[in-house]
Amino acid sequence: MSITALRRLILIGLLLAIGLGLSLASPSFLKLDNLMTLLQEASQTGIVAVGFTLVLITAGIDMSIGAVIAITAMICANFLTYTHIPAFAFIPVALGAGCLVGLFNGFFITRFKLPEFIVTLASRGILAGLALLIAVKDADGFVSNVFIQDPVYLGFGGTVGPFYIITIVFLVLAVLVQFFLKRTRSGTNIYATGANPTAARLSGINTDKTIFAVYMFSGFCASLSSIFLSARMMTAMPEFGIGSEMDVIAAVVIGGTPFTGGIGDIWGTVIGTVFLAMIKNGILKLGISPYIQPIVIGGIIVVVVVVDVWYKGFAERLARNRARRRTAEQDRAAA
Amino acid sequence: MNLTAAKARQLLKDLRLFFVLILLMAVLSVLSPRFLTLGNLSNVLWSVCIIGIMCSGFIYAPITGGIDLSVGSMAALAGIIANVLMNQVGIPWVPALVITLACGMFIGFINGIVTTKFGVPAFIVTMAAKTYLFGIAMLVSNGDMITIMKPKGFLAIGVGKLFGLPIPIYIMVAVIVASHILLKHTVFGRKAIAVGANEVAAKLSGVDPDRTRIMAYVLSATAATVAGIVMASLTQQAYAANAGGYELDVITAVVVGGTSLMGGSGSVAGALIGAVMVGFINNGLNLLNMPSSFHPLVTGVVILLALLLNQGGKMPKFILSMRKRLGDPGK
Amino acid sequence: MAENSDASEEVLLDCRKICKSYNGPMVLSDVDFSMKRGEIHALVGENGAGKSTLIKIITGVTGRNSGTMVFEGKEIGHDHSRTGAQGLGIAVIYQELSLIHGMTVAQNMFLTKEPRMPVLGIINIRRMNSLAQAMIDRYGFNLKATDVIDGLSIGQRQTVEILKALNGKASLMIMDEPTSSLTSAESAQLFGIIRQLKADGISVLYISHRMEEVFDLSDRVTVLRDGRLVEVLEKERIHPNEIIRLMIGRCLDEKDSKCVMERKGGEVVLDVHGLSSEGKFSDISLQLHAGEVLGIGGLVGSGRTELVRAIYGIDAHDSGSISFQGKPWTPGVSQSIRGGFGFVPEERRLQGIMGGISITGNIGITNLDSIAGKGFVSDRKELALSRKAVGLLNIKPAEPSLPVGNLSGGNQQKVVVGKWLIRDLRLLIVDEPTVGIDIGAKEEMYQTIARLASEGVSVILVSSDLPELTRLSDRILVLRKGRIVKEFAEGAVTEEDVLRASSGILEGGAA
Numbered sequence A: 001m002s003i004t005a006l007r008r009l010i011l012i013g014l015l016l017a018i019g020l021g022l023s024l025a026s027p028s029f030l031k032l033d034n035l036m037t038l039l040q041e042a043s044q045t046g047i048v049a050v051g052f053t054l055v056l057i058t059a060g061i062d063m064s065i066g067a068v069i070a071i072t073a074m075i076c077a078n079f080l081t082y083t084h085i086p087a088f089a090f091i092p093v094a095l096g097a098g099c100l101v102g103l104f105n106g107f108f109i110t111r112f113k114l115p116e117f118i119v120t121l122a123s124r125g126i127l128a129g130l131a132l133l134i135a136v137k138d139a140d141g142f143v144s145n146v147f148i149q150d151p152v153y154l155g156f157g158g159t160v161g162p163f164y165i166i167t168i169v170f171l172v173l174a175v176l177v178q179f180f181l182k183r184t185r186s187g188t189n190i191y192a193t194g195a196n197p198t199a200a201r202l203s204g205i206n207t208d209k210t211i212f213a214v215y216m217f218s219g220f221c222a223s224l225s226s227i228f229l230s231a232r233m234m235t236a237m238p239e240f241g242i243g244s245e246m247d248v249i250a251a252v253v254i255g256g257t258p259f260t261g262g263i264g265d266i267w268g269t270v271i272g273t274v275f276l277a278m279i280k281n282g283i284l285k286l287g288i289s290p291y292i293q294p295i296v297i298g299g300i301i302v303v304v305v306v307v308d309v310w311y312k313g314f315a316e317r318l319a320r321n322r323a324r325r326r327t328a329e330q331d332r333a334a335a
Numbered sequence B: 001m002n003l004t005a006a007k008a009r010q011l012l013k014d015l016r017l018f019f020v021l022i023l024l025m026a027v028l029s030v031l032s033p034r035f036l037t038l039g040n041l042s043n044v045l046w047s048v049c050i051i052g053i054m055c056s057g058f059i060y061a062p063i064t065g066g067i068d069l070s071v072g073s074m075a076a077l078a079g080i081i082a083n084v085l086m087n088q089v090g091i092p093w094v095p096a097l098v099i100t101l102a103c104g105m106f107i108g109f110i111n112g113i114v115t116t117k118f119g120v121p122a123f124i125v126t127m128a129a130k131t132y133l134f135g136i137a138m139l140v141s142n143g144d145m146i147t148i149m150k151p152k153g154f155l156a157i158g159v160g161k162l163f164g165l166p167i168p169i170y171i172m173v174a175v176i177v178a179s180h181i182l183l184k185h186t187v188f189g190r191k192a193i194a195v196g197a198n199e200v201a202a203k204l205s206g207v208d209p210d211r212t213r214i215m216a217y218v219l220s221a222t223a224a225t226v227a228g229i230v231m232a233s234l235t236q237q238a239y240a241a242n243a244g245g246y247e248l249d250v251i252t253a254v255v256v257g258g259t260s261l262m263g264g265s266g267s268v269a270g271a272l273i274g275a276v277m278v279g280f281i282n283n284g285l286n287l288l289n290m291p292s293s294f295h296p297l298v299t300g301v302v303i304l305l306a307l308l309l310n311q312g313g314k315m316p317k318f319i320l321s322m323r324k325r326l327g328d329p330g331k
Numbered sequence C: 001m002a003e004n005s006d007a008s009e010e011v012l013l014d015c016r017k018i019c020k021s022y023n024g025p026m027v028l029s030d031v032d033f034s035m036k037r038g039e040i041h042a043l044v045g046e047n048g049a050g051k052s053t054l055i056k057i058i059t060g061v062t063g064r065n066s067g068t069m070v071f072e073g074k075e076i077g078h079d080h081s082r083t084g085a086q087g088l089g090i091a092v093i094y095q096e097l098s099l100i101h102g103m104t105v106a107q108n109m110f111l112t113k114e115p116r117m118p119v120l121g122i123i124n125i126r127r128m129n130s131l132a133q134a135m136i137d138r139y140g141f142n143l144k145a146t147d148v149i150d151g152l153s154i155g156q157r158q159t160v161e162i163l164k165a166l167n168g169k170a171s172l173m174i175m176d177e178p179t180s181s182l183t184s185a186e187s188a189q190l191f192g193i194i195r196q197l198k199a200d201g202i203s204v205l206y207i208s209h210r211m212e213e214v215f216d217l218s219d220r221v222t223v224l225r226d227g228r229l230v231e232v233l234e235k236e237r238i239h240p241n242e243i244i245r246l247m248i249g250r251c252l253d254e255k256d257s258k259c260v261m262e263r264k265g266g267e268v269v270l271d272v273h274g275l276s277s278e279g280k281f282s283d284i285s286l287q288l289h290a291g292e293v294l295g296i297g298g299l300v301g302s303g304r305t306e307l308v309r310a311i312y313g314i315d316a317h318d319s320g321s322i323s324f325q326g327k328p329w330t331p332g333v334s335q336s337i338r339g340g341f342g343f344v345p346e347e348r349r350l351q352g353i354m355g356g357i358s359i360t361g362n363i364g365i366t367n368l369d370s371i372a373g374k375g376f377v378s379d380r381k382e383l384a385l386s387r388k389a390v391g392l393l394n395i396k397p398a399e400p401s402l403p404v405g406n407l408s409g410g411n412q413q414k415v416v417v418g419k420w421l422i423r424d425l426r427l428l429i430v431d432e433p434t435v436g437i438d439i440g441a442k443e444e445m446y447q448t449i450a451r452l453a454s455e456g457v458s459v460i461l462v463s464s465d466l467p468e469l470t471r472l473s474d475r476i477l478v479l480r481k482g483r484i485v486k487e488f489a490e491g492a493v494t495e496e497d498v499l500r501a502s503s504g505i506l507e508g509g510a511a
Helices: A003-025 A032-057 A065-082 A087-112 A116-134 A151-157 A165-183 A185-195 A197-202 A207-233 A245-255 A266-285 A292-334 B003-031 B038-058 B071-089 B093-118 B122-141 B152-159 B167-185 B187-197 B199-204 B209-235 B246-256 B268-287 B294-310 B317-325 C005-009 C051-058 C082-088 C105-109 C125-138 C154-167 C184-199 C211-217 C240-248 C304-312 C333-339 C348-352 C359-364 C379-393 C409-421 C439-454 C466-472 C495-503
Strands: C011-021 C026-036 C040-044 C066-071 C074-076 C090-093 C172-176 C203-207 C220-225 C228-234 C259-261 C268-277 C281-289 C293-298 C319-324 C341-344 C427-431 C458-462 C475-480 C483-488 C491-493
Touching: A003 A266, A003 A292, A032 A065, A032 A165, A032 A185, A032 A207, A032 A245, A032 A266, A065 A087, A065 A116, A065 A207, A065 A245, A087 A116, A087 A151, A087 A207, A087 B294, A116 B246, A116 B294, A151 A165, A151 A207, A165 A185, A165 A207, A165 A266, A185 A197, A185 A207, A197 A207, A245 A266, A245 A292, A245 B122, A266 A292, A292 B093, A292 B122, A292 C184, B003 B268, B038 B071, B038 B167, B038 B209, B038 B246, B038 B268, B071 B093, B071 B122, B071 B209, B071 B246, B093 B122, B093 B152, B093 B209, B152 B167, B152 B209, B167 B187, B167 B209, B167 B268, B187 B199, B187 B209, B187 C359, B199 B209, B199 C348, B246 B268, B246 B294, B268 B294, C011 C051, C026 C040, C026 C051, C026 C203, C026 C220, C040 C051, C040 C184, C040 C211, C051 C172, C051 C203, C074 C082, C082 C090, C090 C154, C105 C125, C105 C154, C125 C154, C154 C184, C184 C203, C184 C211, C203 C211, C211 C240, C211 C495, C220 C240, C228 C240, C240 C495, C268 C304, C281 C304, C281 C319, C281 C458, C281 C475, C281 C483, C293 C304, C293 C439, C293 C466, C293 C495, C304 C341, C304 C427, C304 C458, C333 C341, C341 C409, C348 C409, C359 C379, C359 C409, C379 C409, C409 C439, C427 C439, C439 C458, C439 C466, C458 C466, C466 C495, C475 C495, C483 C495
Parallel strands: C026 C228, C040 C203, C040 C220, C090 C172, C172 C203, C293 C458, C293 C475, C341 C427, C427 C458
Antiparallel strands: C011 C026, C011 C066, C066 C074, C220 C228, C259 C491, C268 C281, C268 C319, C475 C483
């Protein structure tokens, strides 16, 4: 069994164990309502995490996703408050704004070779400011709450059967992107760009174009998630999503996509988001102080990354010993 | 090669920041008559002090080729820890602050260990640290905005005056000078620059890169702790969300001051000027009645611009010509 | 592939009067080179003979100054590029540079050329795997199309590289020192593959220092020396001794090339006994005397660099012992520096200099013990020290505040050497000290090494430059595949002797 498969198996085992523990500790955990809310929470992070996973596979990072959520929410709020343009018409504009942010990030990263994290951190600042700037204000200039009444828009927060629409969208998106990654040339190019950019260029892959594409997709996913968020909350605030990049990073890291690029897939991210959502839900159900949540998220990132490094070193040592034995045998056979 | 001309150019380049600063002041004083008043300038001074103190330690992270995004949370946590120790546990303020500093050093040590020994990108480790430190701060303070009323000795750090000048200024000047000396005149400073410039070459010359980097993160967290203590004393308040976005301000100050984020070079004096500029810009936005939302926006733009100006290599023509006019000989 | 019987006589690539100079000296002058379809052609020459430049020109990595190139009957213009060369069917086998880790063999072979379903451009994985497997089986490789690269040995990875090139419909395959990191079994396998390629009508241009390989495989051999074509040998004339004679060339002038080795009898400074490090070198024993220059020869990848790194204490060794000045010695960089070692690494830009930092800074960092007290550095002492080094080695421009990256290659190297010379040096290790520096700086470097030796400093010199090695060394050890295969200690030695030992031809005749 490959080391990644084994890691995933351990993760699923851990997920089930925590689930079991929670259902024993809190009787309401296994209620359908709670499970569906849990999945809804997971999908909220998950949609963003799908785009983020692609960025991570190219060995990049996107710290601007939280702020993209905020700016998208504000764009929608403006349309809803000041225009009568129907939701299906302005939502593409909002999604386009997310792509535009990706374009901006990709431009500075590829054209000026600036470090990814600082570029996206800067655009995070810019977007967070812009979101406040364009927020719907009252007569005194204070940010006012927008109550969303548009039925089409609110429909995004609805359910189909027991499932929330966002959960279905997340799963469909996950399946599509996983398929895209593994079964199309463009998907393969993403892996190649992250694993070995020089080799990718030698093979004729336009790595700059690939980088542009993944950042744009990451922005798109964040925007998409934002629309579901404001539909669920029935309001839009400029603070939406700010800081949520840590949840996304945690989910993706738990899922097993490393920061070194070239490795990772969407299934891991899906498991990671459910894992994270379950822990958050558990904190709630067990009545632990909600302030512990950031500690858990920050702590998880550090612990998982450290354990992964150790695990990888361990697996590599094993593989090296095996390879050495094989070559020795071959040499003996040849001699 | 004409060395005197090169030296003159270098001097011009060094002074470039000053010109920009003076220009900024001129523009602000024209735009707002309130800018050049004593009251306003001393207002700017508070925020410059906090950012300047943070910069004095933070700068070692980029010099060694890393970054520390946890400084804001660290500062907020420091205020809360100090308050708990002094007013809940009841320890006298001097030992309480010593313990707080030790906590900060410990956090920096952990950041350093995880980045160096496990090869995790510094921005991920410190971003995670920012998150959990914020969580700890919330947990300890129960999410409250705590007003600190005592002890007097502690409050004097922020509001006291010495020879007519506020004490925080002395603290800032002291740590900035110390940091400058550390960078320019000590073995550690040389090692930090060497590790950032070429880790392999440094290693072959007998420098231990991991130990140097760990030390850089310890310094960064320590300076953030000092800043947090001064801030808590100054505002008589401890709150987990204080200094939330300060890491961006600190990065701006350092980058504007000419420190490369790629490692191997840095200037504490430049960072100080950068801190003053960040203070002025924020103050200017307030004076011009700009909404607070402009703050992160402008910071983001300034970081990107400063990085482009610092960086050699591929540049659009207008930036290149701008660099020429600013007297940068380039590489 | 071969439709008619005389395909093997067809000229595939024809280069005429190729000239190239980077800036200044001619690297290639009027070189003619041709390859026939389906032949195995070896290109040999000493380091600096111009082999790699010729390859770079053929593969479009660098341009030529003048001369013509015709490939498959078509003239290749001066706008020849790397991608252009790939399009024409000229492939270079890199050791693992162009493979994508985490992907399977089939994915690597078909990167950007994956077979797709007629709809939606979905990759047909089953078809890709079966096509790949068919190709693997045709050549009888011990590989599965679904193997992931990370789990393969270096030899297998090289096979994948070849498969990838074949899949790109290469008609000329260039292999640059392909066996340098292969085990003997893997090398044997590679030769089998090369013969199969030949049978398929694919030409192979093979560059190697290992004479027995060249001897076994090649249909023709082209010998370059000092940027000029010396001779093209047909199959029947290929003999290791003949090739080496042509490569060296200078041995016509016996006086110049013959150096007399004299064992110097000073006290033993360094005594290495049975030093081994798995996969790098094994059972190395050597003694180094005061004031002696010990040359270490051997091919790239023979374990030379790894050995000196272990002695200096950068990498740990598995077994064996070292004693220094009569006392047992545990290697470690800081300890070595304190004990009076100096180390000038290969690859100056990557390992030697800190380019963005001043000369003073570069020199100061290894001399912190003498310029700093209680943690504080004395700028005055540091500047004085760097001025001393600048004066001692005649570094130009003599301005210690200049960033080292702005200096010429020779002066950069002087800084790397200079930072050790101002110390109380006992032992200096230099690895390829004159690569990429001009003649004048080279000569100064030689004088510096000779002067150090006369002052009683012991020197270990690792070099691929044979004239340099024979001229400077008092004694030469030759490494091959991690072991000492020959010691030239007393009597006359020629470059030819060293080259024979490195290439595995001991005492005449093929190994």
